[in-house]
Amino acid sequence: MAGKTYGIRTYGCQMNVHDSERLAGLLETAGYERAADGSTPDVVVFNTCAVRENADNRLYGNLGQMRPVKTANPGMQIAVGGCLAQKDRGEIARRAPWVDVVFGTHNIGSLPVLLERARHNGEAQVEIKEALEVFPSSLPTRRDSAYSAWVSISVGCNNTCTFCIVPSLRGTEQDRRPADVLGEIRALVDEGVLEVTLLGQNVNSYGVEFGDRQAFGKLLRACGAIDGLERVRFTSPHPRDFTDDVIAAMAETSNVCHQLHMPLQSGSDAVLKRMRRSYRSERFLGIVENVRAAMPDAALTTDVIVGFPGETEEDFQSTVDVMRAARFASAYTFQYSQRPGTPAATLPDQVPKAVVQERYERLVSCQEQISWAENRALVGRRVELLISAGEGRKDAGTGRMTGRARDGRLCHVAPYGGVRPGDVVETVVTYAAPHHLVADGLLLSHRRTRAGDASEPRRGVPLGMPSVRPRTPVTSEQE
Numbered sequence: 066m067a068g069k070t071y072g073i074r075t076y077g078c079q080m081n082v083h084d085s086e087r088l089a090g091l092l093e094t095a096g097y098e099r100a101a102d103g104s105t106p107d108v109v110v111f112n113t114c115a116v117r118e119n120a121d122n123r124l125y126g127n128l129g130q131m132r133p134v135k136t137a138n139p140g141m142q143i144a145v146g147g148c149l150a151q152k153d154r155g156e157i158a159r160r161a162p163w164v165d166v167v168f169g170t171h172n173i174g175s176l177p178v179l180l181e182r183a184r185h186n187g188e189a190q191v192e193i194k195e196a197l198e199v200f201p202s203s204l205p206t207r208r209d210s211a212y213s214a215w216v217s218i219s220v221g222c223n224n225t226c227t228f229c230i231v232p233s234l235r236g237t238e239q240d241r242r243p244a245d246v247l248g249e250i251r252a253l254v255d256e257g258v259l260e261v262t263l264l265g266q267n268v269n270s271y272g273v274e275f276g277d278r279q280a281f282g283k284l285l286r287a288c289g290a291i292d293g294l295e296r297v298r299f300t301s302p303h304p305r306d307f308t309d310d311v312i313a314a315m316a317e318t319s320n321v322c323h324q325l326h327m328p329l330q331s332g333s334d335a336v337l338k339r340m341r342r343s344y345r346s347e348r349f350l351g352i353v354e355n356v357r358a359a360m361p362d363a364a365l366t367t368d369v370i371v372g373f374p375g376e377t378e379e380d381f382q383s384t385v386d387v388m389r390a391a392r393f394a395s396a397y398t399f400q401y402s403q404r405p406g407t408p409a410a411t412l413p414d415q416v417p418k419a420v421v422q423e424r425y426e427r428l429v430s431c432q433e434q435i436s437w438a439e440n441r442a443l444v445g446r447r448v449e450l451l452i453s454a455g456e457g458r459k460d461a462g463t464g465r466m467t468g469r470a471r472d473g474r475l476c477h478v479a480p481y482g483g484v485r486p487g488d489v490v491e492t493v494v495t496y497a498a499p500h501h502l503v504a505d506g507l508l509l510s511h512r513r514t515r516a517g518d519a520s521e522p523r524r525g526v527p528l529g530m531p532s533v534r535p536r537t538p539v540t541s542e543q544e
């Protein structure tokens with residue numbers, strides 16, 4: 066497809082961000098080029114999310130806006146993939162007949178062929194698979210960052226949380242073998258990557274498919290043996306399966322960051338039961354206590370749903386109490402929304418929107434105070450930052466760059482000449498805001514990295530863009 070350009074719009078979770086990097090890799094392997102910012106691509110891909118109520122409205126709204134654009138660019142092709150495509154299937158082509166391709170979460174590798182077939186046959190191609198064809202991780206990739214990478218360790222989920230549509234769209238859990246995951250990480254480090262985030266809907270049950278309940282802790286420890294890998298993060302864990310061997314692996318493996326994003330969802334045991342979360346608040350707080358005992362500097366963050374069907378004021382107060390006890394560095398707070406196709410959508414006692422909104426505002430303000438107090442406690446502390454591209458672009462007003470601390474916190478740093486995205490600096494926190502830190506003082510050290518070199522502007526090469534990495538050879542289970 067020499068000369069043809071593409072653009073990808075990604076919605077939803079990190080798994081979709083990971084998959085979009087694979088879609089980009091596939092298209093570039095097929096000869097497409099990434100469209101320049103502001104230009105109209107020849108191929109537009111929507112990688113959709115189905116988690117929130119308005120996900121459908123947003124997609125069909127966007128597709129509606131694309132219709133006149135396509136009319137003005139007859140050769141343009143539109144493709145829709147991701148969880149909403151897996152759910153709505155042919156309905157998308159029926160409601161938006163100007164869409165050329167609909168593909169699902171289990172066959173992202175089919176995109177280039179489906180585009181070709183649609184062009185050749187002059188009709189829309191809808192291809193949805195019920196089971197995974199190949200692990201997306203084995204497909205070519207085009208990563209957005211030179212220094213940080215998403216590495217999926219499993220796809221799908223065996224849990225049945227009543228508010229969640231993921232298992233019905235991504236299937237039951239399938240685990241990549243450790244040697245395969247570690248092989249990919251070593252290849253990334255060889256390319257200059259400093260930080261990896263291990264991805265799974267429930268990373269703690271990693272290994273269930275090949276019968277090793279301690280596989281996730283072992284994987285973290287194995288990451289510790291990879292020279293050049295400086296930071297290991299992971300998402301999402303599940304409190305029911307979060308075991309002491311994982312806490313020990315985090316505490317005893319030097320490159321595993323002391324950062325834990327563990328979804329609480331609710332602090333009320335009655336609500337957790339209706340959510341079918343398989344743990345209660347006491348267990349959740351017990352994990353928090355054990356993590357803090359093993360890693361006193363750890364930053365914990367979480368997800369919370371406000372207004373789940375049947376939630377009383379007392380239930381809500383239980384959530385506030387748990388968040389006060391857990392002292393999260395930050396929290397993603399969501400207002401419950403009925404998701405057709407989930408058991409919770411038909412539960413009685415749906416909470417009125419006004420009540421949900423009022424509780425949501427109370428919870429956000431409560432957490433804001435906690436986040437701010439936790440951040441203020443870090444003023445005067447030495448902090449190591451990995452300077453980020455995008456986040457790290459110079460703030461027009463202050464010229465500041467931004468970096469991530471090992472505990473995941475965002476920190477704005479004073480402008481220093483020669484510091485590039487991908488470099489590592491050490492400095493001291495001088496100010497704390499509710500959602501970020503500031504280090505306006507002296508730079509204690511600046512380490513230029515290969516990733517930083519890769520982010521240096523070069524003639525004809527987009528900033529910080531590593532080349533397309535070919536298909537990862539699937540290694541057999543050595544261990």
Ligand code: SF4
Pocket residue numbers: 222223224225226229230231232266267303
């Ligand atoms: S653990 Fe629950 S919320 Fe998370 S993906 Fe699985 S079913 Fe959904």
